[in-house]
Amino acid sequence: MVRNAINRLYLFIIFLFLYAPIIVLIIFSFNDSKSRSHWNGFTLKWYIELFQDPIIKKALFYTITIAILSSLIATVVGTIAAIGIHNMNDWKKTVILNINYLPILNPDIVTGVSLMILFIFARIRLGFLTMLLSHIVFNIPYVILSVLPKLRQLNKHLYEAALDLGATPVYAFFKVMLPELMPGIITGALLAFTLSVDDFVISFFNTSSGVTNLSITIFSMARIGINPKINALSTLMFLTVLILLFIVNIRTSKDIKEEKL
Amino acid sequence: MKRRFLAYPYFIWMIIFIVVPLILVLFYSLTISTENGFVFTLDNFKTFLQPIYLKVLWRSLSLAGISTLICLILGYPTALILASRQMSKKSFLMFLFVLPMWMNFLLRTYAWLTLLEKNGFINTILSFFGIEPIQLLYNDGAVILGMVYNFLPFMVLPIYSVLKKINHSVIEAAEDLGANQYIVFRKVIFPLSLPGVFSGISMVFMPAVTTFVISRLLGGGQYMLIGNLIERQFTSVYDWHFGSAVSIIMMIIILISMGVMSKYDNQQEGGGLW
Known part of the structure; x- marks a missing residue:
């Protein structure tokens, strides 16, 4: 008691x-x-000021746009890549999966800095495109890791049965395989979306002052001091x-x- | 099935966006730029061996270590209580526990700024009791507090999930054989929970070593952890070569700590790099 x-x-x-x-x-x-x-x-004046603040409105717009675009692209690319990886032989699979783990295991700051070096090296101006690309880079590995277990559970004879019954490979993919993989794909997409919305470190290094997300805006406001709008x-x-x-x-x-x- | 080719575009993508950037970091860390272009040298790593930088490294490691220890001390009992059988409404409590984790990391850190400030919430309460305002921000304590606050769930969740999986009949067997609660904990529950403890330790230690946000906001502009050192090289000093060298050192630290942890944690299924 x-x-x-x-x-x-x-x-x-x-x-x-x-x-x-x-x-x-x-x-x-x-x-x-x-x-x-x-x-x-x-x-309620801080809320009114918040909604009238052009910087925050812009940051919110970029946060959501980049989260939607990067998670959509990462989900499509990641799912396709996962299917390919699943069908690979052992050593190639190991190599690809190990490289795929790098962005997850590496400290965010190292990923961010390395991508920034790449973009500047390739003379791509930092901004919306680079931020979007960097988000796709760290999102895809999570999508692959959520889809792969579903592929392992998949009964491969189902797909073959569909082919035997006259389905084209594309039709069989959309009607037989995709519904089975859906839970993994949705988990991956949601994970990618939340990671993208929450990201600060990688975005911080891969954008210019014109394009910021909410995290960067909060950081630069908090660095100056307390602000009731935050x-x-x-x-x-x-x-x-x-x-x-x-x-x-x-x-x-x-x-x-x-x-x- | 010949759908292997589906992975090739992503393979090329990985080479461009994962492998090449890391090679560039390695390249920059091993060179300095002179008038005749890049020259290979180990100077950047030698620079890091200067006492000021070693002190930064030591501070990062010790603060992360202390935070991890505090998280373990606070988090283990929390996980134990949450996983205990007497606890009702377990899923609701877990929901409450992870909820703050879903809030933006920067906002959570910012929240402490308002509490710890010179004329912030805590000092106001203290002044109520006639205590002079104290400087709570911009010191090691504030940074440790920020780390513990942000990373505590990373310690509790793995321990909780391991504890929940323990077969209750093992505990009953120990009790039948005459063990009291203390011995059951020491000889049965704790050893079985060790995999969770180790993954908790690495999940707290790694983000704590690499952070530059918590130290920047709660430690102040002059406060230096290894993360701040890297950030400064790339955003204000513009010495990419030294910044890359520090990044490589940070990667090595992370790889070593992951290697050490996975050595203790080999009951779990192997996977990934290590």
Whole structure:
């Protein structure tokens, strides 16, 4: 009994440690003063300023555009590559998979710096294109690693049966293989999207001042000092994540229930 | 099946965007630029052996080590409690636990900035009790705090998933054989959880060694970790050669620590590079 109470208290303290900074941020985003310590009354002015800030609006646009484009391209390229890798013989497969692991294992800062050297070496101007390319580079390995296990589970006779029944290879791919691979592809795409939205380090080195994402904007604002607009932005981003995770959780628990029936 | 060719475009892509950039980093680290073009030399690595840079390396390693230790001390009991059978609403608690992780990394670090500032939240509360404001930001403690806060879930999650998989009948068997709770933990639960502990350690240590964001925001503009050293070479000093050499050193550190960890962690299925 006592032990249980101690356990709960300990968990409570850990959760307090995790949430206190976020809660303080959220509360002070409604504070009618620049102060972070004194409460001067409720206001929404930081939110209004946030939505009127052209830099943040632009950063949000670039973040989402790059996340969508890079995750889409990475998903298509990664899925095709995974199918090819799956059908390779042993040593070639090992070589490709090991190179594929490099962007995952390497520190982000090294990946970022190495790509920046490449782009400047190849005389490609840093900007939207380089940021998009760098995001695709670190997204593809994750897509491949999510699709490969599904390929291993796949019954290859299904595809052959479809061919025997007169399906063209393309038709058989879309009607037989793709539906089986879908869970892995979707996991990979979601992973790629979230990694892209959250990325700071690699984007930081591979863009110019004109094209920034939200992380870079937050970094340059925070470097100067405290800015209540960032508090407002934090609140909105926290709410977005909360809502998204709730939807995902409800959907998966529904799936589990349906499977049980 | 002859669908091997589907991997060839990606193979070329990998060569261009993964292999060539790393070779370029290696190339820059081994050269200096002179009037007659690039000259091969080890000077960049020799520069790193100067005391100021070795001090930066030592600080990075020790701060990451301390943070990893604190994460382990705080995280192991957390995982143990979360995985224990008495805990109800386990999935909801896990949801709550990973939720902050989904928030932008920079915002999480920024949050501490508002708390630790000279006239921030904590100092205001302290002044309530008549305590003079103290300088909480821009020191080792603030950086360690930032690392622990950001990377604690990376320690808890692997330990939790290993603990949850432990077969409960093993524990019951130990109890039947007369072991008390302490001995069950020391002789059964802890040894079985070691793979989780090792992957937790490497998952915290590696991002902590390579970070430059936490040290820049919570340590201040003059604060130097090895990540800041690299960042500065590329964004303000423009000494790519030295920056590349430091990047290579950082890669080697990461590879060594991964190698050490995988040696202890060989119960898990082998895969990847090591």
